[in-house]
Amino acid sequence: MMPRMTRVTPSASPATEMFSRIVTSGLIAGAAAGLIAALLQLWFVQPVLLHAELYESGQLTHFGAETVSAHQNLGPFEWSRNMLSVLFTMMVYAGYGLMLVALMAVTEVQGNTVSARQGLLWGLAGFVTMQLAPAFGLAPEVPGVAAADVQLRAIWWLGTAVATGLALWLIVFGKGWAAWGAAIILIIAPHLIGAPQPDSYAGPVPPELAAEFAGRSLGVGAMAWTLLGLLSGWLWQREAQGAPVPQAA
Amino acid sequence: MTAKTMTTSSAAGARSVLLPAIAAFAIGFGLIFVSGLVQAETLHDAAHDTRHAVGFPCH
Incomplete structure (x- = not known):
């Protein structure tokens, strides 16, 4: 009770102080989780992506005249390409x-207390919101799969993330059946509407690779998101406890 | 008296949190939008592998 009252004292904690606390915790947690995500992607996801690109570019043909080996030489480590991927993955997770x-x-x-343990649940909710729910309609695509128009997919993807996030918020913080009922509708509606699907399955990439890619993408996402939640909760709590009472300069 | 002070302070607390939170949330969304969803060609090519790996609609 006592520490909470000091923390909430408004005159000592102006909006800028709060902003820098949020940004510090969010960026550090995001960059760290993003770096781990990027390394996991390089190790587990990128080889599947490069393998699929051999089919996308036509260097390999699935069900062609001759049987294609499942073991391909994927070439040397491409530094500039992979460092860009690390940078962008860290940017995405910094945003998260x-x-x-x-x-x-x-x-x-x-009145809700945020801790590292609570952070784990926040991370899981974030994973469901930003990856699992959109993947229910649009599985993570390997390059070369058939898909509907990218703008339509982006709109459905974003709408699904917003609806799912709002729904999880209502389930946790909403009170009463009106809120929970709305949450159920918000979770299900995007999938009843349905994600934009391609007119024909003309993708040249073997389904084995596409399935492996989707599984690994979601798995890495789950690992990175739980880590992000844990770190965010821990850093936020630490910032809140350690925050010195700001003095008027 | 005490109750009144607490209500005032928590209302002011909510105000001093809401604006910074909205700003940080918007910046975070901006980062995701730029790295994940903008279709400009240079950006798309640079972020290509990341977009596929995190499950954004890519091309």
């Missing part, structure tokens, strides 16, 4: 981290 910690901060004013 900022959004996650911003939401944590909002719930804390309403």
